[in-house]
Amino acid sequence: MTADDHQHISEHIGHATSAVVSVATSTSPNRDFSDVVQGEVLEFRKSPKPDFALTQGIADYLSPKNFVQRCSANQLITLSGASAGFLAGVVVCPLDVVKTRLQAQGDLVKSDSNYKIKYKGFVGAFKTILREEGFAGLYRGLVPITVGYLPTWTIYFTVYERAKKFYPQFLQKNFNIQQDALAHFCSALTAGLGSSIAVNPIWVVKTRLMIQTGKGQTIYDHNEKYAKENLKRTYYKGTIDAFRKMYKEEGLRVFYSGLVPSIFGLLHVGIHFPVYEELKKILHCDTALSHPHDPAEPNSILWRLIMASSASKMVASTITYPHEILRTRMQIQAIKQEAKNPGIHKKHRMLNSLIKIYQKEGLRGFYAGYAVNLVRTVPASAVTLVSFEYIKTYLLGLSGKL
Numbered sequence: 001m002t003a004d005d006h007q008h009i010s011e012h013i014g015h016a017t018s019a020v021v022s023v024a025t026s027t028s029p030n031r032d033f034s035d036v037v038q039g040e041v042l043e044f045r046k047s048p049k050p051d052f053a054l055t056q057g058i059a060d061y062l063s064p065k066n067f068v069q070r071c072s073a074n075q076l077i078t079l080s081g082a083s084a085g086f087l088a089g090v091v092v093c094p095l096d097v098v099k100t101r102l103q104a105q106g107d108l109v110k111s112d113s114n115y116k117i118k119y120k121g122f123v124g125a126f127k128t129i130l131r132e133e134g135f136a137g138l139y140r141g142l143v144p145i146t147v148g149y150l151p152t153w154t155i156y157f158t159v160y161e162r163a164k165k166f167y168p169q170f171l172q173k174n175f176n177i178q179q180d181a182l183a184h185f186c187s188a189l190t191a192g193l194g195s196s197i198a199v200n201p202i203w204v205v206k207t208r209l210m211i212q213t214g215k216g217q218t219i220y221d222h223n224e225k226y227a228k229e230n231l232k233r234t235y236y237k238g239t240i241d242a243f244r245k246m247y248k249e250e251g252l253r254v255f256y257s258g259l260v261p262s263i264f265g266l267l268h269v270g271i272h273f274p275v276y277e278e279l280k281k282i283l284h285c286d287t288a289l290s291h292p293h294d295p296a297e298p299n300s301i302l303w304r305l306i307m308a309s310s311a312s313k314m315v316a317s318t319i320t321y322p323h324e325i326l327r328t329r330m331q332i333q334a335i336k337q338e339a340k341n342p343g344i345h346k347k348h349r350m351l352n353s354l355i356k357i358y359q360k361e362g363l364r365g366f367y368a369g370y371a372v373n374l375v376r377t378v379p380a381s382a383v384t385l386v387s388f389e390y391i392k393t394y395l396l397g398l399s400g401k402l
Contacts, residue, residue, distance in 0.1 A: 265320055
């Protein structure tokens with residue numbers, strides 16, 4: 001290699017080095033050539049930093065406050081009802097399992113001379129389920145009960161709040177009646193009818209799952225009469241499995257078992273909500289909710305709402321409880337089992353169920369599990385109504401629509 005060749009190579013290396021250094025220093029004056037060699041030059045290929053203003057704008061648009069402000073008052077009420085329904089479903093599931101077991105047990109009491117009562121009262125039933133099935137036993141049917149409570153109360157509160165605005169004008173215009181109690185009664189019936197028809201299939205599945213005791217058995221499997229007549233019940237692995245098997249074995253009609261007594265049971269909400277609304281007025285709950293920061297209002301609004309919801313629920317439950325017994329018995333009675341019993345006719349299922357309960361258990365049979373029902377429904381009512389009132393007030397206040 002000649003001297004001229006060495007000179008040309010040196011010139012090329014020098015030009016290349018100068019170019020790299022100029023790139024590095026033009027971007028970052030404080031960097032030397034070692035920075036480039038160690039790879040920091042790769043930083044030049046990174047995507048540009050995101051626009052902070054754009055990112056902040058998207059975050060503001062999706063913020064809870066702006067989301068709430070874009071919703072209408074009716075949409076916020078629907079959201080409040082859904083939230084309250086979900087909370088109620090989770091809280092009351094163990095109580096609902098105990099109540100369902102006690103109600104279903106009455107069907108076995110006199111059908112087998114050797115049958116021994118398994119669930120004795122609320123505490124006894126609670127301990128028995130916990131001992132034999134574990135903690136999971138208290139949450140059988142949690143999915144359908146949660147899924148059921150959510151749409152039930154979503155539909156109910158949405159329709160009820162709208163109906164409360166419609167019926168006063170309707171009654172005044174057509175019948176010249178100005179009665180808040182009657183308007184609340186009609187609103188409750190309308191809302192209850194809509195939610196009952198829409199959600200009844202979920203409640204039927206929930207009831208079937210709650211009478212299962214695990215390991216492929218139900219509370220009926222140890223009964224001699226059912227064993228002799230080969231009336232072993234289908235066991236469901238879960239909510240979806242129950243829907244699939246019930247439809248396959250019993251048809252679409254099974255999902256509306258107990259709907260008629262449920263509709264008759266609308267008298268329950270027809271009593272519950274007018275009494276609740278009246279107690280709210282007496283206890284000045286609405287005023288306190290509308291002016292939460294008013295120093296003239298006492299801080300006992302929570303306890304007043306609990307009192308109003310609990311007392312109204314107790315009154316309604318006492319009057320209408322027999323329909324719940326009838327509904328539960330009809331929901332757990334499989335249609336395929338009715339076909340094997342010539343004494344039961346499809347057209348008279350409800351009447352036959354009424355007669356059967358009275359013949360086996362007398363009038364007391366229509367109040368089986370009543371005390372347990374109060375232990376379950378009163379807290380459920382308090383959780384549902386109080387959470388609904390608080391969530392609704394908060395969201396409407398946040399949106400400026402209160």
